[in-house]
Amino acid sequence: MRPTAFPTPQDAETAFYEALERADLEAMTAVWAEDEEIVCVHPTGPRLVGHEQVRESWRRIFSGGGTRLNVTQQVATQAMMVAVHSVHESAPATAGQRAPATVVATNVYLRTAAGWRMILHHASPAPGQPEGARTEAAPKILH
Numbered sequence: 001m002r003p004t005a006f007p008t009p010q011d012a013e014t015a016f017y018e019a020l021e022r023a024d025l026e027a028m029t030a031v032w033a034e035d036e037e038i039v040c041v042h043p044t045g046p047r048l049v050g051h052e053q054v055r056e057s058w059r060r061i062f063s064g065g066g067t068r069l070n071v072t073q074q075v076a077t078q079a080m081m082v083a084v085h086s087v088h089e090s091a092p093a094t095a096g097q098r099a100p101a102t103v104v105a106t107n108v109y110l111r112t113a114a115g116w117r118m119i120l121h122h123a124s125p126a127p128g129q130p131e132g133a134r135t136e137a138a139p140k141i142l143h
Contacts, residue, residue: 005115009083012116023062033117041122083109102126
């Protein structure tokens with residue numbers, strides 16, 4: 001099987017979320033760099049390092065089926081060899097939930113000889129906004 005090439009970090013990110021939605025372990029594995037120093041942190045989970053731990057975590061997650069996420073508020077920074085994407089991931093609301101569950105994720109991609117590959121996925125539950133919280137941005141104060 002020929003490895004997938006991702007010409008841009010956005011291509012790798014799109015493939016990551018498509019693999020997540022389809023619960024496709026092979027497609028998910030193809031997104032990650034071959035480096036053993038890859039890191040993955042799932043919401044409320046421990047830090048996983050290396051292919052064995054990362055792949056096993058996705059295998060367990062995918063045993064429950066795919067996950068459709070709405071990815072929004074992307075902030076992307078890119079240099080020649082590395083790209084960092086910060087996003088909000090929202091899962092559709094389930095019965096009994098008023099709003100979708102939101103996670104803040106950071107995805108880091110490295111440019112390799114085989115194209116752009118993920119080296120870090122860190123997802124954390126987004127802090128909730130108190131009822132009636134202001135929606136406008138608070139002024140920034142630098143010290």
